[in-house]
Amino acid sequence: MAKRLSLLLVVVLVFGLLTGATFADQLRVGLVLSEGGLGDQSFNDAAFRGLLRARDELGIYFSYVEPFDISEMEEHQRFFADAGMDLVIAIGFTHESALYSVAPDYPDTKFAIVDTVVDLPNVASLVFEEHEGSFLVGVVAGLMTKTNKVGFVGGMEVPLIRKFQVGFEEGVRWVNPNAEILVGYVGDFNDPGRGKEMAISEYERGADVIYHAAGGTGLGVIEAAKDLGFYAIGVDSDQDHLAPGTVLTSMVKRVDLAVYETIKSVLDGTFEGGVRSFGVADGGVGTSEFNFTKHIVPESVRAKVEEAKQKIISGEIVVTDPTK
Numbered sequence: 421m422a423k424r425l426s427l428l429l430v431v432v433l434v435f436g437l438l439t440g441a442t443f444a445d446q447l448r449v450g451l452v453l454s455e456g457g458l459g460d461q462s463f464n465d466a467a468f469r470g471l472l473r474a475r476d477e478l479g480i481y482f483s484y485v486e487p488f489d490i491s492e493m494e495e496h497q498r499f500f501a502d503a504g505m506d507l508v509i510a511i512g513f514t515h516e517s518a519l520y521s522v523a524p525d526y527p528d529t530k531f532a533i534v535d536t537v538v539d540l541p542n543v544a545s546l547v548f549e550e551h552e553g554s555f556l557v558g559v560v561a562g563l564m565t566k567t568n569k570v571g572f573v574g575g576m577e578v579p580l581i582r583k584f585q586v587g588f589e590e591g592v593r594w595v596n597p598n599a600e601i602l603v604g605y606v607g608d609f610n611d612p613g614r615g616k617e618m619a620i621s622e623y624e625r626g627a628d629v630i631y632h633a634a635g636g637t638g639l640g641v642i643e644a645a646k647d648l649g650f651y652a653i654g655v656d657s658d659q660d661h662l663a664p665g666t667v668l669t670s671m672v673k674r675v676d677l678a679v680y681e682t683i684k685s686v687l688d689g690t691f692e693g694g695v696r697s698f699g700v701a702d703g704g705v706g707t708s709e710f711n712f713t714k715h716i717v718p719e720s721v722r723a724k725v726e727e728a729k730q731k732i733i734s735g736e737i738v739v740t741d742p743t744k
Contacts, residue, residue, distance in 0.1 A: 446479060446480055446481035447478070447479075447480045447481070447506050447507070447683070447686060447687055448480070448481050448482075448503075448504060448505045448506045448507070449471065449474070449480050449481070449482040449483075449505060449506065449507045449508075449509065449683055450482070450483055450484070450485075450499075450500030450501075450503065450505040450507070450508045450509070451467065451468070451471050451482060451483070451484040451485075451508075451509045451511065451679075452484070452485055452487065452493065452496045452497055452500070452508070452509070452510050452511065452515065453467065453468070453484060453485065453486050453487065453511050453512075454487070454511045454512030454514055454515070454609070454635075455487055455488065455489060455490060455512075455514065455609065455610060456486075456609055456610035456635060456636045457486025457487070458486060459636070460609075460610070460635050460636035460639070461636075461639060461657060461659055461662060462635050462636065462638060462639075462654075462655060462656040462657050462659065463511070463512070463609075463635050463656045463657075463673075463675060464486075464511060464635075465657055466656050466657045466673065466674070466675035466676045467509070467511045467534065467675045467676065467679050468484070469657075469676040470675065470676035470677065470678065470679030470680040470683075471484065471509075471679055471680075471683075473676065473680050474679070474680050474683040474684070477680075478683060478684060478687060480683060480687075483500070483503075483505075485499075485500075490514045493510070493514065493515050493517075493518035493519075494518035494521055494522055497510060497515070497518055497519060497522040497531075498522055498525075501522065501525075501526040501529045505529065506529070506530060506686060507529075507530045507531070507532065507682070507683060507686050507691075508529060508530070508531050508532075509531070509532045509533070509534070509679060509682065509683075510531065510532070510533045510534070511533075511534050511535075511675070512534060512535055512536075513535045513536035513578070513580055515533055515536075516533065516536045516538055519531060519533055519538045519540075519543065520538055520540070523538065523540045523542055523543050524540060526542075527541075527542055528542075529542065530542055530544070530686055530691055531543045531544070532544040532545075532546055532679075532682045533545055533546065534546045534547075534675055534678060534679075535547060535548070535580055536580070537695055540693060541693045542693055543693050544682055544685075544691065544692065544693055544694065544696060545694065545695045545696070546675075546678040546679075546682060546696055546698070547695060547696070547697050547698070548673050548674075548675075548678075548697070548698045548699070548704055548705055549697060549698065549699030549700065549704065549705055549739075549741070550580070550583040550584050550587065550633075550671070550673060550705060551583040551584070551586055551587030551590075551739045551740065551741050551742075552587060552699050552700040552705055552732050552739050553587070553671040553672070553673060553700065553705030553706055553707070554583070554584045554585070554586075554587030554588040554591065554631070554633070554671055554739075555587040555588070555590055555591035555594070555728060555732065555737070555739045556591060556671070556700070556706065556707050556725050556728055556729060556732075557588060557591065557631055557653045557669055557670075557671045557707060558587065558588040558589065558590065558591020558592040558593075558594070558631070559591045559592075559594060559595050559721075559724055559725050559728050560629075560653065560668055560669055560707070560717065560721060560725060561588070561591070561592055561629040561631060561653060561668075562591065562592035562593070562594070562595040562596035562599055563595050563596065563720075563721045563724060564629055564651060564668060564717065564721065565596070565599060565627075565628055565629050566628055567626045567627070567628045568596070568598060568599050568600060569599065569600045569601075569602060569625070569626035569627045569628065570592055570599060570600075570601055570602070570627050570628070570629045570630065570631070571601070571602040571603070571604070571619070571622035571623070571627035571629070571630035571631070572584075572585050572588055572589075572601060572602070572603045572604070572630070572631050572632075572633070573604055573605075573606065573615060573618050573619055573622070573630060573631070573632040573633075573634055573637075573638065573641050574603070574604070574605040574606070574632075574633050574634055575605070575606060575607075575608060575609040575633065575634035575635050575637050575638075576605065576606075576607060576608065576609060577605040577607070579742065579743045580743070581605075581633050581634075582742045582743070583741060583742060583743060584631075584633035584655070584671070585603060585633070586739075586740050586741075586742045587739050587740070588601075588631050589601050590739055590740060591728065591739075594728065594737070595724060600626075602622045602625055602626075602627050604618045604621065604622060606618055606634060606637050608637055609634060609635035609636060609637055610635060610636040610637060611636075611637045611640070612636060612637055612638075612639040612640035612643065613640055614637065614640065615632065615634055615637035615638055615639065615640030615641050615644075616640030616641065616643050616644045617640070618640075618641070619632070619640065619641040619644035619645065619652075620644050620648065623644065623645075623648055623650050627650070628650045628651060629650065629651045629652075629653065629668065630644075630645065630650065630651070630652055630653070631652075631653040631655070631671070632652065632653070632654070632655055633655050633671075634655070635656070638654070638655060638659075639662070642654065642659065642662050642663050642666065642667060643663075645663065645666050645667070646663040646666045651666060651667075651668045652666055652667050652668070653667065653668055653669055653670065653671065654667050654669070654670030654671070654708070655670060655671050655673070656670075656671070656672070656673045656675065657670065657672065657673075658670050658672055658708040658709075659708075660708050660710075660711060660712050660713070661711075661712065664712035664713075665712055665713060665716060667712070667713075668710075668713050668716065668717055669707045669708050669710055669713065669717070670707070670708040671705065671706075671707065672705065672706055672707065672708050673698075673704070673705050674698060674703065674704050674705070677698070677703075677704065678696070678698055678704070682696075700729055700732045700733060701732075701733045706729070707725060710722060
């Protein structure tokens with residue numbers, strides 16, 4: 421694995437020289453994705469979009485790696501730190517333990533981690549108010565269901581994903597107190613087949629709108645919805661285009677924005693360790709634009725979503741965060 425990363429580093433260095441850029445002149449960023457890597461159309465892909473934006477707009481040099489297993493996290497983090505990266509970004513809560521081991525050994529290297537808190541002076545912890553965004557898509561589900569049953573499919577049953585579930589449940593019940601909410605966890609973020617099976621099970625029990633918070637596993641939920649004719653709600657990235665007219669909306673979590681702004685803070689000299697939270701108020705979480713479903717989701721439903729959004733911002737609605 422280290423040899424493969426070294427080769428990637430050499431290739432990118434050569435590319436930089438050929439284009440007139442030098443490694444020494446650029447901010448150097450190493451990105452370690454979560455298990456499953458690119459192509460999940462969700463969490464990892466969102467992080468990578470932020471990296472590409474930083475390359476295009478800020479002129480950074482970057483390298484990245486797609487771990488196969490949680491056991492590799494520390495190795496990858498150390499490799500990038502040893503390679504002289506100015507900033508190492510770890511994507512996902514599964515990096516937490518490794519980063520607590522690595523970051524103290526490299527006090528002059530800046531680190532960032534998404535979706536959990538690592539309380540060290542050279543680590544920026546980038547977290548999201550997923551429960552707030554999930555409340556908004558819960559409003560959509562609660563108003564769009566015809567069977568009065570909706571579903572939730574989670575990846576791993578961990579505190580982070582519980583935030584999605586609880587927020588969704590509260591949004592559904594805010595507009596439809598009598599709706600039944602079916603909940604299932606697959607136990608994996610990269611198993612579309614089992615995600616599809618779980619969604620079919622909930623559909624067969626009556627759910628006609630199913631929200632997933634399951635990374636690559638959730639692609640199976642969307643596939644089931646398309647095949648069987650029920651509605652899905654996407655997560656993290658805007659997934660509406662994956663099945664136009666089937667995915668009602670997506671709970672967009674701006675991991676791309678968090679990655680980009682963290683890189684920019686290093687360039688600006690404003691990088692700080694500590695926690696930065698992204699929520700509804702600052703556009704860190706929210707719904708997609710209903711680009712494929714404006715003819716399906718009535719204006720009254722979209723107006724209710726906007727009402728909920730404004731009430732969350734004002735504090736009139738306080739969505740439960742089960743991790744606190």
